[in-house]
Amino acid sequence: MRAAVLTESDPNNMYAFSGTVFFALRELAQRSDHFVCYLVGDRGNSLKFFLRQLRLFWTQRSLRQPRIEIRYFRHLDKKSILKTLDRDGIDILYNFVFSEDDGICAEASVPIVYLSDGTYAVTRGLFSEPRPRTEEMRRAKEFSERRMILSADLCLFSSEWAARSAVTDYGRSAEDVKVVRYGANLNVIPNALEVSNVARFKPKDAPTILLIGKGGSDRFEEKVGPAIEAVEELRRSMPSARLLIVGFSDVDRKTIPDYVDLMPFVSKQSKLGQLQLAEIYRQADVFFLPTSADCTPIVLCEAMAFGLPIVSTRVGGIADYVVEGRNGYTLELGSSRLQLAAALQAVLQDRVVYQRLALKSRQMFEEEFNWREFGNRVSDLVHERWLDGASG
Structure with a gap:
């Protein structure tokens, strides 16, 4: 099968879409005879573009990324992209979170599979928009989203929350x-035996509560304030508990309580960064994400990989990834510091409960919440709908 993907995110860039494009397209490429990426976007300065591609080439080699042929389109040129699609003899076209494609997928002569973690209908009220949109811009975005969802032959979403919106909205x-x-x-990622062995000695007497995010000092209070308050409350009954916050820069340490440890953003672009992140997860006892806006936080899958119980707010598609009483607990948005602290305590105060949650968290990762299963599931759906029938 000759497959292609239409996207605005470089498939070799671990920063793009928090690395999701990198890992998702790797799995799709491995299951295709030939895989091409139609990458839309201005390359910018030629020298900077060359240096960036050189760096990404070495990243591709060091992180064992399969070779993905890339066709660059400086601008969204529908006519040129459709011609290239025909010339390349593509059997199926994936569209990865690129609904504003100027109708390319609606006019393509091959089956279209649209992949996304949300719809505009459910995210426009959840996130603050990166730049102010006029009412005309919002209508244009809504039109593009509707055209994409209705013209794709198959729509694949990362959660029931997003999938339900495609149907109802x-x-x-x-x-x-x-x-x-x-x-x-x-x-x-550790193997299951290592996770099981580590879980036997957790939670530690001085438990580490881990929160991983990204941002600067301007959004620090907004993103992690509830976590700091919850751990302060937890320390009334567990005075040795500590909160480790990873991913925020330019934060004034003097304003942070002494039970909070800060680490800057850790890049996944290098082996060293990957090893550092693995050690951070390995040393933690519970993963904490009292977020106010998220679709599918990849950090939840990462926490599962290391057998961490999870406490999170129930927004976006999180309820699909944190199953109440199975691998952690979820709370309503706006829950008080007392409620958040009580959920953390429920995980940490009983070793039997903790280990049950930890092992189930890892089991969920192995059975469903990993990129290999993502690739298998997409491949099965594609073959079931098109290729098996054609071969028969």
């Missing part, structure tokens, strides 16, 4: 909308 037939779980954006 956009009128797509439920039989053409499927859920395919995402995985951990890490290459360094």
